[in-house]
Amino acid sequence: MQQLVNEVKSTIPQYAYETKLSFAAAAVHMTMIKSIRLGACMTLSDERVFNFNQVQPVSHLGEIENLNLTKILEWTESSQGIERSFGFAALNGSIELKDRYYLGNALDIGLKLGTNKNITMIGHFSHVEKFKQNAKNFWILEKRPHVGDLPAEEYVNVLPESDVVVATGVTFLNDTLEGLLKFKKPGSVFIVVGPSVPLSSVLFDYGVDIIGGAYVEDELQSYRKILQGASPRLIKESMRTVLLPKDSKLLEGCEEIKPIVKNKL
Numbered sequence: 001m002q003q004l005v006n007e008v009k010s011t012i013p014q015y016a017y018e019t020k021l022s023f024a025a026a027a028v029h030m031t032m033i034k035s036i037r038l039g040a041c042m043t044l045s046d047e048r049v050f051n052f053n054q055v056q057p058v059s060h061l062g063e064i065e066n067l068n069l070t071k072i073l074e075w076t077e078s079s080q081g082i083e084r085s086f087g088f089a090a091l092n093g094s095i096e097l098k099d100r101y102y103l104g105n106a107l108d109i110g111l112k113l114g115t116n117k118n119i120t121m122i123g124h125f126s127h128v129e130k131f132k133q134n135a136k137n138f139w140i141l142e143k144r145p146h147v148g149d150l151p152a153e154e155y156v157n158v159l160p161e162s163d164v165v166v167a168t169g170v171t172f173l174n175d176t177l178e179g180l181l182k183f184k185k186p187g188s189v190f191i192v193v194g195p196s197v198p199l200s201s202v203l204f205d206y207g208v209d210i211i212g213g214a215y216v217e218d219e220l221q222s223y224r225k226i227l228q229g230a231s232p233r234l235i236k237e238s239m240r241t242v243l244l245p246k247d248s249k250l251l252e253g254c255e256e257i258k259p260i261v262k263n264k265l
Contacts, residue, residue: 004178005076008091008200016094017069023223023265024064024086029231030195031085032093034265035069038219039093040226040239041196042170044081058082069094088173092198097215099201101242102254106193106212107166109243109251113189114164122155122180123168125193137161152176159183169194169213181207189250195232195239204246211244220263 016036023034032040058080060067073094075087107127110119111134119135121128124142132138139158142149150158159165160183171177173196184190184207192203195214203211216222218238225235232239240259245251 002077002175004202004206005091005172007202007205008095008198009073009076011096011200011202012069012073012091012094013096019069021067021069021072021090022065025223025227026058026082026085027226028229030226031082031089032216032223032226033065033072033086033089034219035090035093036096037093037261038216038222038265039089039091040216040222041085041088041092041173042194044085044173056080084173088196088198092196093216095198095200097199097259099199099244100248101199101244101257101259102248102251103257104243104251104254105241106191106210106243109210109212110164110166110189110191113250117163118161119164119166120155120158120162121166122152122171124149125166125168155180156183160185163188165190167192169197172197177208178206195241199242199244201244201246209246210250212241213244214239214241215259215261216240217259217261218263219261219265223265 019036021033021035025032026043029043030040031043032038072087072090075083078084107125111130115134116136118137119131121140140149141152141155143152145151162185169192189209190207191210192208193212197211197213199213217240221238222235243251
């Protein structure tokens with residue numbers, strides 16, 4: 001999936017490469033590194049989510065913040081999970097926030113758009129029962145299937161029948177999103193959800209319709225809490241959840257927001 005990732009990288013402004021990196025940390029749930037903003041993503045430490053091709057230590061331990069952005073971005077292709085996490089955190093912190101963003105919950109949007117239609121959820125989210133009640137047919141694809149889930153490999157059969165797809169942003173981190181999008185049903189709505197997915201309109205060129213992402217609004221608070229073990233849902237007051245749509249008509253009724261970053265590190 002590196003073609004998609006590389007196209008997102010191509011939108012990074014030159015001044016980001018001239019900005020010294022700092023504050024690199026891989027915590028239990030999230031990894032972060034400061035570029036032009038504090039970037040964050042999920043810490044890839046579970047082989048059921050990201051397959052470690054080989055067991056190896058993180059390179060440059062103790063001096064990661066001294067590397068340049070070009071080097072860190074190469075880690076988006078690393079087979080070492082923590083290195084890859086740093087690479088994507090740096091990517092997320094290097095993208096300019098210049099699009100039109102909206103307040104709202106991506107899962108609620110998916111629930112609304114999928115009423116009486118076929119919905120597929122890639123990864124486990126909350127509100128599963130509501131989806132089951134509202135959808136004509138509802139499927140969950142999982143690398144770690146629960147009772148009633150379908151194995152992730154079934155996407156080739158399920159996605160062409162789905163009117164609405166809600167996918168975890170981890171699919172961007174583990175090189176599966178681009179492959180999933182190739183099986184998107186024409187006219188369907190594909191939503192990618194989670195703070196790991198970049199707020200980049202490049203994803204629209206590949207078939208994504210709505211990005212339910214996040215940016216760090218309060219850098220100091222987010223940094224402190226992530227280091228102390230916080231997951232994304234525990235730092236909602238400092239990591240702002242926003243929606244970025246390909247077509248704003250999909251988010252009718254949602255309030256537009258202009259991003260601000262405060263308490264910078």
